[in-house]
Structures are given as C-alpha cells and as structure tokens.
Amino acid sequence: MGEIKSGKELCDAFFESLLKREDIDKQVAKLLRELYIKKSFTKEKILNGLQSIRQEWENE
C-alpha cells in the first residue's frame, strides 16, 4: 500500500496529535483521545464527558 495509511492508522495518528495542539482545549482533546482508545467513541459518551468538564469549571 506504499504511503497510503489505513483508516485505523490515520485515526491513531490524528488522536495522538490532538494532545500537542495549542489551539484546542486540552481537556476536550484528552477526553476524545481516551474515548477513542477505549473504543467508546460515541456521541453520548462524548457529551457526558464534556458535561463533566463543564461541571468542573463551574465548581472551580
């Protein structure tokens, strides 16, 4: 397949690079990466995770 990466290889690399990004919220990046690694990347789980992050903000 030469330089062509498989879908999984692309996704692995994308989520790995998220943590190094300065222009996006670190907690959001961490949450998405964790859910991807745990193979729990669903809308419901992401929304619940985002809600918990907001809750932490509110309580600060």
Next chain:
Amino acid sequence: MNNKVKLKELRVKGFRGAKKEIWLDFESDDKSLVLFGNNGDGKSTFSDAIEWFYTDRIDYLQREGCGRDDYFNKYMPPEDDAEVEILTNNNILNSKKILKRKGGHYFPNTSNDFKDYISNSLRESFVLRHHTMREFIDKTKKEKLETIEEIIGFGIVREIRDTLLKTLNSLEDDSKLSRLYVQREERKKDLVNAMGKSDFGETDVLNHANQIAKQCDKNLSISTLSDLKSVSETLDRKVKASSKGRELAKLENFNKEISKLGKIKDILEEIKTILTSHNNLSNQQETIKASAIEKLYKAAIEAIENKWVKPGECPVCKEPKDLDLLLKSLKEEIEEIEKVLKERKKIIQDANLVGNKLSPLLNIINNLLQDEITKGFEIITIISIFLSQSQETLNQIKESPQAVMEPQIFYGLENLDENLKEIQAKIGQRKKELSESDEEKKFYENVHKLKKLYEDYSQYKKIDKLIGAYNNQIISLRKIYQDFERMEKESIQKVLKTLSADVNDFFKFLHPDDNFDEVELIPTEERGIEFKLKYHGEEIIPPMKILSEAHLNSLGICLFLASAKYFNAVNGFLVLDDVVTSFDTGHRRPLARLLNEKFADTQFLLFTHDELWFEMLKKDLSHGKWVFKELIKWTKDNGVDLKDSPSTLKERIEHLLKENDINGAANKCRTLIEEILKEKCENLGVKGLEFRRGIKNDQREASELIDALTSYLKENKSLRDKKAKKSFNHLRASQLITNIGSHHRTLTSTSLSRGDIETALRDIDEFEKLFICTNCDTEPNIRYSPRNSKLKQCECGKLRI
C-alpha cells in the same frame, strides 16, 4: 507480493453445480489458471465457492433473492452437507468450510491464524464477475466514495467523522445552553437598568456599587467583588434587624419583579404563533407518523437501487410493482417527510425557547402568591394559571404532532397592564405608610439595590462562565471536526491519486490508439467522487458521456485491478469470471498482456466461455506459469466435471479425428478458422469489426471476417497474386464445409469425411504461411508499422501487407 496467500487447490463438493467432489489443481502455488466452459457447465461454481468461503455469502445470488438453500447442489442426497476446501501456499491457512444442511456452517480449522486470515480477507475484493464489473462506474458519486472508503478500510474514519459532527450539532443545539443565554440576557437587562448603561464591565459594576454604598455610609468603599459582597451583606443584616426594613426591602423587590410580568403579553403572542404553526402542521400528521418508517423507505430505496430485490417486486410487501415508479414515489415520500420534520423541529426549538422564558416568571409569581400584599388581586392567580397552562401547552406541542387546543386562560390577560399597575400602586402606598422619612426610604432602597446588584452580577458572571465553557468546547470540537474532515479528504485524495495513476496506466495499455488520457478519480463538490478523463484532449466528466459499453467495462476492470494492487495485502490471487465477454476482440489480447506484464506476481483464476479467447490465451500465455483446463458438459448426474485442455486447437482437432468424431473436429476447425481470421484482422487493424453488445460479438461469422480481410487487401493492393487468391478461395471453401459440418448436427458423419477435415487443416496452414515473413518469422502487425501507414509490416520490415 511473494508472501501473499495463493491457491494450491480448490475443492468443491455438493456446492452449486458441483455434485461429486471436483477440484481445481493449480499444480504449484505460483501458477495461474484459465478455465474454459460453455455457459451452464459450472464455471461460476468455483467463483461462487471462493466468494462464499471468504464472505459467507454470494452477493449476486443474494441480490436475486437466492439464499443458503440455493448454495446446495440440487441433485445431491438431501441430507448431505456441502463443502468447499481451499489449500494454499501456507499450510496453516488450509481449511474446509462446511455448509450444514441443518443450518449454519463452520471451519474445522479453528486456529487464531486462520481466524485472522479470514477476518483480514473480508476487507479485500478478489472476485470480479462479468455482471458486476460495471457496478462501481454505475454508482452515484456518493456511493462511489463510500465504496472506495470501504475498500481502503476508511469505514472507521467515516464513523468517527459522523460521531464528531453529531456531537458538535448536539452541543450547539443543547437546550441547557439556550436556557443559559436567556438567563444571562435577563441578568444583563437588570444590570443595565440598575446602572443606566447599555455596555458594562466589572469596573463599571464596582464603581456603581461604590457610589450606592457611599450614599448609605460615607465610610464604606467598594473596589472588589468581594467588597461588594461583604458591604451588601453587612447593610442587609442592618436592614433586617428592623421589621420595617425587611418589609420595605421585600416591597422594593416585588415592585421590580412585577414590572417583569409585563412581558407576559409578548410571551402570549409567541405561544399563539407557535400554536398556529403546530396546528397547521398537525394536518400533515400522517407524514409525521410516516417518519417512523423513514428508515424502512430508505432501506427499500437502497435495495432497489442496488438491485438486491427481485425484478418487478416490492422489497417490503413482495407484491408485483413497477420498481422505477416505486423508487420515484419513495423518494418523493422521503422528501415530503424531511420537509415536514424540518418544520416540526423548528416548532420544537421555538417551544423550548419560550419555555425557558416561563420558568423565571413562575418563580416570581410563586413568591407573590405567598404574600399578603397581592391578596385580592385576581390577576396574580390568573397569571399563575396562565404560566402553568402555557407550560403544559408547550409540552403537548413538543410531545406529539396532534393538534392542541388554545387554553381559555389566554383570554384572561386582556387588562394585564392595568391590573399590574394597581398592584404596584398598592405597593407604593404601603411603602409610603412604612417610610418615616425620605432619607430612611432612600437608605432601604440603596441597600436593596446593592444586594440586587451583587446577586445579579455574580449570577451573570457564573452564567457567562458556563456559556464560555460551552463555547470553548464547541470551538474546540469544531476545529477538531474540521481538521479531521480535512485529513480525511487529503487521505482520500492521496488514495484517488494513486489509484488514478494505475487506472490511467492500465486503461491506456488496453486502449493505446483510442486517444484517451488522464483517466482520474476526482472528489466532487458534495461528498462524492467521479471519474474524469480526456478524450482527444477534451475533458470528459462523467465518462458515460462518451465511453462505449466495452470501454466502460474496461474501466471497471482497470479500477478492480488497481484497487487489488494497492489494497489486497493478504491474498495474492484474483478471480476474473467471464469478464472478457464484454471486450471487443482487439482489446482481449492487450488484457492478457496487461495481466502478464503488470501483475506478474499475482495468481489469476480466469474463467471464460469464449473458446476463441481461450485458444488465444493458450498461445499468448506461458505454459510454465499458466494451467489450462476445461469443463466437460454439465449433467445433473455428474455435476461439474473437468479435464485438462490440449495445448492447441489443432492438437484437439487431431485428437477428435483419432476418436472418429468428425462433426466435433469440423466444429473445432470452424473455430480455428475464425480464430486465425480474427487474429489476422486484429494484427492488420482491419476496420469494420467494432465491438457488439452481448453475444453478438462472439457470433461474428468467419465469412464476415474473411470479407473484411479481403476488402482490406483489395484496398491496399496487397496479396493479389494467384497463389494468395487460391489460398483465400481454399480457406473460404473449408470455412463453408466446416460450417455445414458443425451447424448441421443432423447430418451423419458420412456427410463430411476425415479427408475434408484434413484438407481444411492443410488449407489453414497454407493460408497462415501467406502472413509469415520468411526472414524474421513474424507477421505484419500494426505494432511494427509506422502510425497511419496503409500497409502493415513484419518486425524486420521485409513483408508488408
């Protein structure tokens, strides 16, 4: 490529056309195979067996409505299981697959290596059939993209992109967020009213608070939010120390809250508008209910478009239907459903927004209801009922598309403004009664203002922070989604570029003189892809505009080969089941050369019912690397059966003569004459023999070929000597004799003699000699000749015809 799995043997028993055990032996794992068989003799039994072995299904049969019961041979004992066994160059991957009569199937090889192999093979495409080779080209742009995504294992990418987009949309449409916006706006309005400034920051709030505090006590000073909190609490404690102060503060608060109740009239108008839209839409309730079966409609459309259903039969009710009309009607239904659902979504969004405005008003009214001051004012009770009934009405609208009655209470608010003014007047009167002096009154007012300022501002800040948190997440998620989508597009483009380079290369290899160039798969504006190519330098998109059926089929093969080259990482074999039938004669040999030259490491299983093509392949392909087999006529007692194929047609004719099968020999002789004529026509580029749709291409008569060849020679004043003319006449005569012998089966063998066939073979030899250069032993061919030259020359240029 050398580590890829190749086949050593394929055994089939009781499966499809195979009754007894029958096996294709590839002699060694490097050898490719050409299998000849007439239609109905069981070639596809082998491609079906391979497809079922790896995928549990035979796609084209499934689309025709056939299931596992149809996989069993119809004439085998009814209790027997069917078996397919594949032996490969890697022994640990060898296994049978048993199709159990009582249901289910299993592989006796249960090793993890084998399981992984089957699972990885599922992602590869290695069987191409005549009737599926155009599938990709005929798909919509979106389907083409989805197919490519599946081939290259981008299913996971599509899923993640969809999840990101759905999450982003849900977060942006979160009702909690819209409620927070309303609450922040209310707090802001209160702060703007309190400070008399339309725009403010924390310094403005603190400066304003400081001014108020100084009016209460010159020694007080506020410079931070914590100062404001502490001063406000101290003063409030002081006020509450006296009952008069407490009551005055409460009245002041009521006065403010009552003025907010004035906006109930606007809310009433908004609810009425929503109610009208909702009740208008309720006339289309059936459509809304039909939305529940929208998925079913979409599945039916997919089934019809992909031809997974029996022709002329509704995929849902199985009743006879015109599928084109049904498809049109289903698409119109879905369009209507989507339109109505969009309107309903908007109504629900509006109902949520108005609902958010009701909650704070309910709190106000509950406080007022509990206080003596509002006793006797019926309007407070009316507002309370109005608010709870409005809430109920909005809930009904959101829950069901049924029409909702307008509550009677909506008509009880006509004198709202006057009634609220009466309450405010009473509050004013009571405040006057309580205030001993203007100074005292002012003090109480200021204390209340400070308290309210602190509450409003701290609440405003808290809400603002929460909105900020939401927006921060939305912005991050949007960036992630956009970057992910960009990465996906770039990767797809890279894949398309790579595939396109090969498709272009292969297509030009097959059609060197057809002026095609730059065949490409390109992304389209809406999420999809399409073929593009240049014809005589002009850009053509989509290719259907100008390509003939044969060219489109050829494009289908090129794409299949290109994708197999890049994405079949596990298996090194490909099955081409009767795909050349769709090619014109001129492009069959280039296809053989393409497979030989560009896919030297790939093992091919080439099935054909075209005898001429079979004989041509025997000549063109190396017998060291290819095995040639042919099917014996299928019978229900024997099922599919095989034999080795004599290496040349001449050998076969001689074999038939030995067995005294004169008619059989005549038949093969006719085929041989046709083959030779086609070869000569092709070598010389004789015009007027274009591709014909379907079987007509195979049925081209020898007489037609010999006429075309004669015209060519006449036009070019070539081979006009007596010897050549005599040889042509002899061949024409032999062609006529063998044609009669092979087509008139009722004639006895005495109608044609062994001598006739032997004479025909001699005529063929003489005829062939006319075209061979005595110097270089090659035939004149367009390949050796200058472009556009009338006469074609042999490799050394000595013989020109």
